Amino acid sequence: MVPKTPSTTAEAGTARERLLAAAERALLESGYERLSLRSVNVAAGMNPAAVHYHFGSKDALVAALLEDRLGPLWQDALADLSARAEDGVPPSVADLVDVVITPLVELAADPLGRLRLHLLARFVLGRRRGLPAAFTARWFGLEPWARLLRATRQDLTEREAARRWALAFALVLQHFGDPLADAPGEPAPPGTLRTFVMAGLDA
Amino acid sequence: MVPKTPSTTAEAGTARERLLAAAERALLESGYERLSLRSVNVAAGMNPAAVHYHFGSKDALVAALLEDRLGPLWQDALADLSARAEDGVPPSVADLVDVVITPLVELAADPLGRLRLHLLARFVLGRRRGLPAAFTARWFGLEPWARLLRATRQDLTEREAARRWALAFALVLQHFGDPLADAPGEPAPPGTLRTFVMAGLDA
DNA sequence: GCACCGATTCAAGCACTGATTGAATCAGTG
DNA sequence: CACTGATTCAATCAGTGCTTGAATCGGTGC
Structure with a gap:
């Protein structure tokens, strides 16, 4: 990627x-x-x-x-997972979280990628004008993610699943993008984040 | 409070x-x-x-x-919980999360409180100069929280517990303080946040 | 009461900021 | 060549955080 x-x-x-x-x-x-x-x-x-x-x-x-500079990182993987779910093989919550996190880890490995994550986090978490609605929807339309979560966790309402994803993305973006810092450094290894977010989504 | x-x-x-x-x-x-x-x-x-x-x-x-304008919201409750833990009655993870969240919910109920949360989130998550180290330690010294979490979850290392709390506070502050927004509005009801954070800490 | 001294207040000024404006130039078309 | 829309340009505007040197204030000791 x-x-x-x-x-x-x-x-x-x-x-x-x-x-x-x-x-x-x-x-x-x-x-x-x-x-x-x-x-x-x-x-x-x-x-x-x-x-x-x-x-x-x-x-x-x-x-x-x-x-x-930043394409839709999750588009292909999201399409794959959605296709699998329709074939009756829903992804696990761990799969979902890994799909979200893996490209961010790669991006964060060099300064240019980190800059882009930082800007993304600022704009998305700050709800800044300037980004076309289509861009935001492509990145952070929560509906497909909520649908995939509910394929495994059918007890969750659509709203609850979306709310959980909103929290998950907020935390993930903050972790990788550090939007409030002047000079974002290298993020901590994502092990704890992964565990935390997986548990939060699957609570 | x-x-x-x-x-x-x-x-x-x-x-x-x-x-x-x-x-x-x-x-x-x-x-x-x-x-x-x-x-x-x-x-x-x-x-x-x-x-x-x-x-x-x-x-x-x-x-x-x-x-x-903002005193240490959690100081008394933290002291109570620590005393109980020393008496052999460790708080549950739910207790810990409720102690963190409850005063924030109260603060967020009026515009002045929301302003203060917003500023707090900006400064803490942005690691802004200006706040004395003593203030930051009083608010976000993670060690007492990690200790209480480990009283229930003795399998966690001190480092892992602290990392989880760092994530928890980051998410909670972002939820209640909305630091990147121009005009922070009323936060969503904290039910999903509570569930998410509890599960993340207790993963 | 006076002189001294540190604290406080003051207005002016500095270098910089995002943004706007009207004129000039450029490039394509008939 | 004239026209037209796109692009470039320098000057300007109103505002920004911050600095500077002078003036004033208030307390203290003689």
């Missing part, structure tokens, strides 16, 4: 990509709180209004970066 | 308290991200350097507000 490569969409043009690359470098260097649009514009060799022209706002720049 | 009353320490003087009160009002009105020191200074009827003179920085102002 590799991070998504930079967009080469023809109509996006070079200016947008230069701004995204400059923003990513600045974020890596000094973090989200100190991200200055002026320095992004300068680093991209453009005028001071470039970010606003192309993206509309600071948040939208970062949201665009996220959307461009 | 009432929020702590404003400090009446003689050497703090009127200026500090005026600034704290003005800051609290501004925070209630427009939230942490939009807290402007100029407006706090004006609202307190003071000159533009007052916050810096008395507190040193914006973060330190808010940390001082937190420290002044």
Whole structure:
């Protein structure tokens, strides 16, 4: 599961990509709180209004970066699990948790991945504007996850399953993305987190 | 369990308290991200350097507000539970979780309490400078909690118990404090959270 | 009462911030 | 070539946390 490569969409043009690359470098260097649009514009060799022209706002720049650099990590695995569940072989709760956690562990193994997790956690947990609803739904639509949990735990209501997943994702995102920290470091090994979340979902 | 009353320490003087009160009002009105020191200074009827003179920085102002307004919610209950454990009656995991959650539910019942939870979550989860180490240890020293958990679950190492509590507090603080939101609203009823955290600790 | 000294208050100023504005330039089309 | 929409540009705005040096205040000792 590799991070998504930079967009080469023809109509996006070079200016947008230069701004995204400059923003990513600045974020890596000094973090989200100190991200200055002026320095992004300068680093991209453009005028001071470039970010606003192309993206509309600071948040939208970062949201665009996220959307461009981070694909839907769980989409394939989620489709597999859903297909299995329909074949009468529902995944265990451990399977579900591992599907969620494994790609995050990989992402967190290098600074660029960690930056992306950090931004994702900030935007999702902060419910920041800028991310298109489609992006958020693709990432954090809880309905498929709730459905899979209930395939094993048929005693849970749909609402209860969704609530549990909301808590699980909140904790997982916080663990891997450390959204409130200035400079997110390497997360702790996920053993305890895995145990905790599995138990919480299967309570 | 009432929020702590404003400090009446003689050497703090009127200026500090005026600034704290003005800051609290501004925070209630427009939230942490939009807290402007100029407006706090004006609202307190003071000159533009007052916050810096008395507190040193914006973060330190808010940390001082937190420290002044929010006492150690769990101190008494923690002492009770520790005494019982020493008498050979260890608390159940449910008892532990209820001790943590109950005062937070009360705080979250009104906007002022929610503001304080929000600030607490921001500072603690963001590991913000400004809070004295003693304050943080009093609030989030995990050792007594780990000890109580291990009184029931003697199979857990001290490290594992502490790790589980770190996750539990992170999730609980996020749930009640919603630290990344601009305007924290009322948290969802804590039933699912309680179940989730209890299961996670007792996994 | 006066001088001294530390604490406090004050206004002005600094460098920086996201965002806006109107003009200039560019590139494609008929 | 003229037109048009897209893009770039520099200047500007209102606001930000923070610093600075001067003025004022209040307490103390002589």
